[in-house]
Amino acid sequence: MLTKEDPQNLAAKLEAVIETAIDGIITIDERGRVESVNKAAANHFGYDRDEIVGKNIAMLMPEPYRSEHDGYMHRYQKTRIPHIIGIGREVTGKRKDGSLFPFRLAVSEVVLHNRVIYTGIIHDLSEVKRAEAELVDLTRELETRVQQRTNELEETVNDLLKTKEKLQISLDKEKDLNELKSRFVSMASHEFRTPLSTILSSISLVEKYNTISQPEKQLRHVEKIKAAVGTLTGILNDFLSLSKIEEGKIDVTTSVVDIDDLLQSIEVELESLLKGHQMKQLGRRGVKLVTDSRILKNILFNLLSNAVKYSPPSSEIRCVVEANKNRVHIRVEDEGMGIPESDQKHIFSRFFRAENAINIQGTGLGLNIVKRYVTLLQGKVHFSSEVGKGTTFYLEFPINVGS
DSSP: OOOOOOHHHHHHHHHHHHHHOSSEEEEEOTTOBEEEEOHHHHHHHTOOHHHHTTSBGGGGSOTTHHHHHHHHHHHHHHHOOOSSBTTOEEEEEEOTTSOEEEEEEEEEEEEETTEEEEEEEEEEOHHHHHHHHHHHHHHHHHHHHHHHHHHHHHHHHHHHHHHHHHHHHHHHHHHHHHHHHHHHHHHHHHHHHHHHHHHHHHHHHHHHHHHTTOHHHHHHHHHHHHHHHHHHHHHHHHHHHHHHHHTTOOOOOOEEEEHHHHHHHHHHHHGGGOOTTOEEEEOOOOOEEEEOHHHHHHHHHHHHHHHHHTSOTTOEEEEEEEEOSSEEEEEEEOOSOOOOGGGGGGTTSTTOOOGGGTTSOOOSOHHHHHHHHHHHTTOEEEEEEETTTEEEEEEEEESBTTO
């Protein structure tokens, strides 16, 4: 059977519990004056207990809460609407030395002997906040390190991508080189074999006709030999020109060039290439410009000889020259077979031959060389073409190269 404990013993036990509590415990009256403070609360605020008891609880608060506390008490007692009492919240306390610290405050209202007192339980959050701050710092440091590693990884990936890109470029160049080698072997085996076979067979026939005294037949085959040698010379000249261009060994030497004189010399060289009754109209306009005459002649001769080669007999070949203050415009027009649309994007590539020109003798280097020569003279070149109707090349040069 339980026996009723002596009130003095109960009071002593309660006081011992309050005094040894880890959290601070403070009681105040209705006017906010401190009635009791346990050891933990005094230690939290850095005061002796007798420095707090009897004083307004606001002394333990920083501004603006210190000035607002009494008003809060009056409002609560009048309206009974709590902001802390019975709710609890995180607040800031002010120590005796003026320093501030965070704590969790839970306030309860107690009616004792017809008198209201308020009890505040104070749980110091300083260590918690310090740990949170350290965690934030560690998180930031970790984020910084992660970002650094990410940046390093990104740089590494970018370096790998650049290396891959360089490798791909090298592989593409190697592929292009292999394709060029293949085209060259194919072209050379065909283009060299034909004139060499002509030379060999013609020499045999010349020897035969020499023994039976047929000079007219000898002469015909000698002409074939000359033409075949000329073809081989042209091929070798194309290779030599391309090699010099790629090695940067072609210097542009400028002088005043009379287009009429240049076209006249080209016209003489074209005479032996004309087929049947092909007509040529090489415009005479009295145009003069400062450029490299040798390179310009090579460009025009190449385009005009192509016009002759790829045009039928009795067709017309035209070269039209126009000029203004700063530029010279030249058109080379023919009425030949034209370039298939599907081949036009490749027409300036090395060793490329349009599908409808495969059976016509050529190296596929001429137009590539033309484009490179035009660039050397600071010019531009483009063309228009339609199968069965002909091709027109458009050239544009500065009046004064290098100015």
